[in-house]
Amino acid sequence: MQYTEIMVRYGELSTKGKNRRNFIDSLGRNVRKALHDFPELKVHADRDRMHIALNGEDAAGVMDRLKLVFGIQNFSPSIRVPQEMDDVYATAIEMVKAQFKPGMTFKVNTRRSDHKFEYDTNEINDMLGGQILDHVDGIKVQMKNPDIVIRVEVRLNGIFLSSETIKGAGGLPVGTAGKGMLMLSGGIDSPVAGYLGMKRGVDMEMVHFFSPPYTSEQALAKAKQLASTLASYSGSVKFIQIPFTEIQEEIKEKVPEGYLMTVQRRLMMRLMDAMTRERHGKAIFNGESLGQVASQTMDSMIAINDVTTLPVLRPVISMDKTEIIKIAEDIDTYNLSIMPFEDCCTIFAPPAPKTHPKLDRSRLYEERIDVEGLMQRALDGVKITEIKPGENYMNAQEDVFAELL
Numbered sequence: 001m002q003y004t005e006i007m008v009r010y011g012e013l014s015t016k017g018k019n020r021r022n023f024i025d026s027l028g029r030n031v032r033k034a035l036h037d038f039p040e041l042k043v044h045a046d047r048d049r050m051h052i053a054l055n056g057e058d059a060a061g062v063m064d065r066l067k068l069v070f071g072i073q074n075f076s077p078s079i080r081v082p083q084e085m086d087d088v089y090a091t092a093i094e095m096v097k098a099q100f101k102p103g104m105t106f107k108v109n110t111r112r113s114d115h116k117f118e119y120d121t122n123e124i125n126d127m128l129g130g131q132i133l134d135h136v137d138g139i140k141v142q143m144k145n146p147d148i149v150i151r152v153e154v155r156l157n158g159i160f161l162s163s164e165t166i167k168g169a170g171g172l173p174v175g176t177a178g179k180g181m182l183m184l185s186g187g188i189d190s191p192v193a194g195y196l197g198m199k200r201g202v203d204m205e206m207v208h209f210f211s212p213p214y215t216s217e218q219a220l221a222k223a224k225q226l227a228s229t230l231a232s233y234s235g236s237v238k239f240i241q242i243p244f245t246e247i248q249e250e251i252k253e254k255v256p257e258g259y260l261m262t263v264q265r266r267l268m269m270r271l272m273d274a275m276t277r278e279r280h281g282k283a284i285f286n287g288e289s290l291g292q293v294a295s296q297t298m299d300s301m302i303a304i305n306d307v308t309t310l311p312v313l314r315p316v317i318s319m320d321k322t323e324i325i326k327i328a329e330d331i332d333t334y335n336l337s338i339m340p341f342e343d344c345c346t347i348f349a350p351p352a353p354k355t356h357p358k359l360d361r362s363r364l365y366e367e368r369i370d371v372e373g374l375m376q377r378a379l380d381g382v383k384i385t386e387i388k389p390g391e392n393y394m395n396a397q398e399d400v401f402a403e404l405l
Contacts, residue, residue, distance in 0.1 A: 001077075001079065001095070001098065002079070003059040003077040003078060003079055004160075005051055005052060005079075005080060005160060006051075006052040006054065006059065006063065006066065006078065007049055007050070007051055007075060007076050007078050007153070008050035008052065008066065008075040008168075009049060009074050009075065009076075010023075010049070010071065010072070011073020011074070011168070012071075012172060022176070023071070023176055024045050024046075024050075026071070026174075026175050026176050027050070027069070027072070028043055028045030030070075030071065030234065030235060031066070031072075033234075034068070034069050034235050035062060035065055035066075036235075038057040038058070038062055040054075040055040040056055041053060041054050041057045042055065063166060066166075066168065067166070067168060067169060068169055068232045069168065069169060069173075069233070070172060070173055070174055070198060070199050070233055070234075071169075071171060071173035071176075072168030073168050074167050074168050075166055076151065076164055076165050076166065077162060077166075078151075078161060079091055079095075079160070079161050079162070080158040080160050081161065082158060083114075083117060083154070083158060085124075085128075087159075088159055089128065089131040092161055093132060093136065095161065095162075095163040096132055096150065096163065099148055100136055100138075100148070102138055103138070104139060105141065105142035105147050105148070106129075106141065106142070106146050106150065107129070107142060107146045107148075107150070108129045108132070108152065109149055109151050109152070110122075110124040110125050110128075111151075112124070112154040113153070113154065113155050113156070114154050114155055114156045124152055124154070128150065129141060132150070148163055149163065150162075169233065171201070174198050174201060174202065174203055174204075174233065177201030178202065178203065178281075179202070179203045179204075179280060179281040179282060180202040180203070180205070180281055180283045180285050181204075181205050181240075181272060181275060181276045181281045181283075181284055181285065182194040182197065182205065182206050182207060182286070183209075183268065183284065183285065183286040183287070184206040184208050184226065186226070186341060186342075186343040187343070188321075188325060188328050188333075188334060188337040189287030189289060189316055190287030191229070191287075192287065192315070192316055192324050192327045192328050193285055193287040193314065193315045193316050194285065195331050195333075196327075197285045197315055204237060204285065205237060205279060205281070206223075206227045206238065206239045206387075207272060207275060208220070208223040208239065208241055208242070208343075209242050209243075209244040209268060209271075209343075210223075210241055210243065211243070214245065214342075215341075215342060215343055216341055218339075219342060219343050221393050222339055223343070224239055224385075224393035225392075227387045228387050228388065228391050228393060229331065229332055229389070231387050231388055231389040232389040232390075235388070235389070236386055236388045236389075237387050238279075238385070238387075239384070239386070240279075240382060240383070241382065241384075241385075242275070242382055243381040244267075244268075246377060247267050247378060250369050250370070250374060251263050251264050251267070254365075254368040254369050255366075255368060255369070257352075258352065258354040258357075259357060259361065260350050261349065261350065261353040261354075262362050262365075263362065263365055263366050263369070265304045266304055266306070266307050266366055267375070269284070269305070269307050269308050269312075270375060271375060271378060272308070273308040273310055274379060275379075275382070281310075282310075282311070283313050284311070284312045285312075285313050286312065288301070288316070289314075289321070289324065290317050290318065297355050299355070299356040299358075300355070300356070300357055303357045303358070303359050306362070306363070
């Protein structure tokens with residue numbers, strides 16, 4: 001069918017009280033950014049609904065984008081007809097016939113914002129329902145949980161009909177909860193943590209530590225590709241590369257083996273603290289899941305969090321691996337994450353790291369390295385790029401990726 005509009009329902013935004021307008025405005029901006037390459041459509045973000053006038057643009061392509069925009073509960077593709085009941089009848093009957101299978105039931109649900117229209121909502125429901133019963137053999141009316149719901153909206157500029165409700169991503173519009181900085185490795189957990197933070201309205205920037213020559217160009221490309229996948233939920237993301245080679249080499253040389261991981265993570269957290277403050281972020285996010293590996297015990301978290309006063313948020317903290325993998329599969333990051341390119345968290349990993357490091361010893365061993373100098377040189381080497389959804393960051397590694405997918 002040739003749809004003319006998509007009607008978007010806000011869902012959770014209805015609970016936001018006095019801040020509702022700000023949330024709706026943010027959602028409108030995010031939708032416009034997500035649909036930037038559909039130049040003819042117009043987005044009207046009203047108080048109770050958002051209306052996207054397609055103006056001839058591809059409805060299927062627009063709906064594919066909308067499914068990924070946080071803050072949308074659901075949406076319905078609609079057809080506008082003149083304020084003439086004969087046009088309403090013909091369009092509604094066509095909609096029902098396109099979906100009807102033997103044994104199906106239906107109901108009509110009408111809203112009327114144009115109160116000067118000659119028929120009220122009950123009259124429209126009865127008249128249209130009768131026409132559908134007369135023209136679709138075998139269909140029956142069912143008011144509770146019908147198979148097909150014909151929605152009718154009578155507005156000043158026409159009557160809009162829809163018969164599908166497509167589930168959106170839910171959550172809150174990205175940006176309404178402030179900026180966060182995600183420690184994005186090449187693993188399974190951190191992209192899921194980023195996704196969950198974004199779903200709660202966080203404008204997430206992706207921070208990736210890389211250690212050439214110990215980590216490869218493929219590992220860096222994989223991290224960028226993960227960022228590109230996450231960018232689908234916000235329109236674009238900032239990708240921040242922090243060089244970590246010199247820091248890891250000095251820690252390897254001067255810190256006892258059992259504390260290599262702890263001191264390394266403390267330096268990462270110090271750099272995250274510096275970048276978050278410089279970029280005006282409000283919190284640090286990571287993919288730690290309690291007890292999953294040595295650096296993710298509560299004692300390790302105490303020793304690592306010691307170097308920052310910023311909130312460190314862990315969206316997957318209570319999930320087991322199967323739960324995290326399920327989300328990773330749903331958001332299309334899993335196949336990328338399992339590609340066997342080592343990131344800097346796995347190089348120099350000791351065979352028996354301390355699972356319950358002592359805070360005083362962590363501080364003592366960290367004093368053996370030039371923290372201030374190492375951090376400054378790492379920050380001087382930072383590179384920041386903007387990553388958009390659908391971009392290919394595999395470059396020369398494309399053949400390698402293709403073989404592994």
